[in-house]
Amino acid sequence: MQIKHNISLKPYNTFGIDALARHFVTIQSVEELKQALTLKNHPEIFILGGGSNMLLTKNIDALVLHLNIKGISIISEDDQFVIVQAHAGENWHEFVLWCLENDFGGLENLSLIPGNVGSAPIQNIGAYGIELKDAFVSCEVLDIKTKTLKTYTKEDCKFDYRNSIFKQEEKGKSIICNVTFKLSKKNHKLHTSYGSISNQLAEMKIVHPTIQDVSKAVIKIRQSKLPDPKKIGNSGSFFKNPVISTNAYSKLKENFPDIPGYTVSDTEIKVPAGWLIEKTGFKGKQFGDYGVHKEQALVLVNYGTANGNDILELARLIQKTVNQLFNIAIQAEVNII
Ligand code: EPU
Numbered sequence: 001m002q003i004k005h006n007i008s009l010k011p012y013n014t015f016g017i018d019a020l021a022r023h024f025v026t027i028q029s030v031e032e033l034k035q036a037l038t039l040k041n042h043p044e045i046f047i048l049g050g051g052s053n054m055l056l057t058k059n060i061d062a063l064v065l066h067l068n069i070k071g072i073s074i075i076s077e078d079d080q081f082v083i084v085q086a087h088a089g090e091n092w093h094e095f096v097l098w099c100l101e102n103d104f105g106g107l108e109n110l111s112l113i114p115g116n117v118g119s120a121p122i123q124n125i126g127a128y129g130i131e132l133k134d135a136f137v138s139c140e141v142l143d144i145k146t147k148t149l150k151t152y153t154k155e156d157c158k159f160d161y162r163n164s165i166f167k168q169e170e171k172g173k174s175i176i177c178n179v180t181f182k183l184s185k186k187n188h189k190l191h192t193s194y195g196s197i198s199n200q201l202a203e204m205k206i207v208h209p210t211i212q213d214v215s216k217a218v219i220k221i222r223q224s225k226l227p228d229p230k231k232i233g234n235s236g237s238f239f240k241n242p243v244i245s246t247n248a249y250s251k252l253k254e255n256f257p258d259i260p261g262y263t264v265s266d267t268e269i270k271v272p273a274g275w276l277i278e279k280t281g282f283k284g285k286q287f288g289d290y291g292v293h294k295e296q297a298l299v300l301v302n303y304g305t306a307n308g309n310d311i312l313e314l315a316r317l318i319q320k321t322v323n324q325l326f327n328i329a330i331q332a333e334v335n336i337i
Contacts, residue, residue: 001025001032003039003063012066013051014114016233017308021046021064028068028089030177034147036065045144047175049088052115053123053235054335055315057308067118069177072098077185083137085180088118092125100212105188106135106181108215109197112222114229114236118176122166123333124159128218129194133159137180144173161270162240162333190214196221225296233302234293235334238315239273242328252326273322273330274298280321287314312336 003025010018027033037045044062068089075083082104086095092115096107109130113120121139125132138153158165166176188211192198200217201209209217227234244252249261249269256279261269277283277297284294290306291314293299300311315332322330 001027001035009048009051009056009060009064012048013054013056014229014233015051015055015235015308015311016229016302016304017056017311018305019056019308020059022059022061023063024066025063026066026068028070030069030142030149033065033067033069033142033175033177036063037142037144037147039063049119050091050115052229053119053333054337055235055238055308055311055332056337057312058337060337065175067116067175069118071178075180080185080187082183082185083180084183085178086117087178088116088176090117091115092117092120096215099183100215103211104183104185105190105211106183108211109191109194109218111215111218117179121157121159121164121176121179123162124157124164126162128197128221129191131159131161133157135181135183137182139179140177141170141174142177144175149177150174161243192217226299227293227295227301232293233304233306234299237273237298237333238300239277239298239319239330240333241270241273242276242330243268243270244328245269248327256326271328272298276322276326276328276330277318280318280325282318282321290314292318308337 003023005023007021007024008018009021010016025036027036046060046062046064048064048066069087070089071087072090073085075085093112095117096111099107109128110125113125113127120132133154136154138151140149140151142149190209192201192214197217200221206213243264246267246269252259260275261271264270274297282292283297285292289303290311291301293301300315319330322328
């Protein structure tokens with residue numbers, strides 16, 4: 001375990017923000033993690049996974065623990081299902097590809113989501129009709145205070161839309177070390193009803209899709225709409241899709257007849273923030289070295305050397321403008337540091 005000092009976090013966050021870590025250590029095992037937590041002269045710690053859901057607006061004056069604990073294993077299996085455990089430092093998409101190579105179904109709709117396995121439960125990652133919670137069994141978590149491992153079941157995690165206990169009461173108290181999933185081995189349940197997936201499969205001339213085909217379709221859609229963080233810095237959706245009352249939605253519909261909405265409950269409707277932002281005219285706008293992605297208004301981008309505060313200011317301007325036009329307060333999905 002080697003501690004480095006004053007190193008740039010640019011390669012460690014997908015927004016590509018050049019902030020410094022006062023101290024930085026790469027963690028390869030739970031034992032190393034426990035050791036790092038007992039280092040007396042570094043009381044402040046900062047947990048870094050894949051760095052794909054954060055906007056750094058300042059240097060990190062703490063000991064950054066870069067979680068790089070690797071390993072994927074089959075815990076048990078029967079004819080129908082397999083229980084697979086992946087460690088926190090596995091890259092999410094590579095883990096999904098490993099599942100597909102083994103013909104294990106359940107995560108294919110979540111192909112190409114940036115970030116690591118250990119961060120995925122924190123915001124219950126989701127895309128194209130599936131959320132992490134749908135295949136989740138449990139995760140093992142290290143309690144920062146007691147340095148003991150505890151297991152969290154699906155119920156314990158209190159998953160919700162881009163939310164879990166790890167964003168709420170457990171925030172800053174524990175570190176996810178591994179995640180266990182239940183995946184299908186045969187009779188895979190495909191989720192292709194999400195409009196763009198069925199269109200993409202039709203375009204690929206696939207009538208009886210496999211889980212691998214669904215993954216390919218998802219990858220194509222994502223590549224067409226979302227910027228590749230290796231080429232253009234970004235953190236995926238910058239904002240959450242707001243949930244508003246059906247009454248408020250009906251009123252908006254009078255002025256904006258084409259406003260999309262997805263029913264959440266009898267009294268609530270989720271509205272795509274990307275649509276709201278597009279209506280404000282921000283889509284595709286570039287300001288210096290940062291801006292709003294041209295294919296998906298929900299994504300803010302860093303074209304190279306933008307700093308986190310520039311992007312944060314743009315985010316606030318977008319929030320204000322959306323609020324003025326629609327009377328809806330959209331919230332950031334990424335963690336502002
Ligand atoms: N839309 C616009 N303009 C835009 C973007 C979207 O009008 O610039 C409209 C689309 O036409 C469509 C609706 O908004 O009617 C929804 O768009 P899309 O299917 O692209 O999904 P989204 O709601 O914008 C969410 C997730 C994405 C996920 C996609 C696909 C959130 C905050 N975002 O985006 O997740 O990939 O659905 O399931 O829930 C992420 O979290 O980082 C992320 C990329």
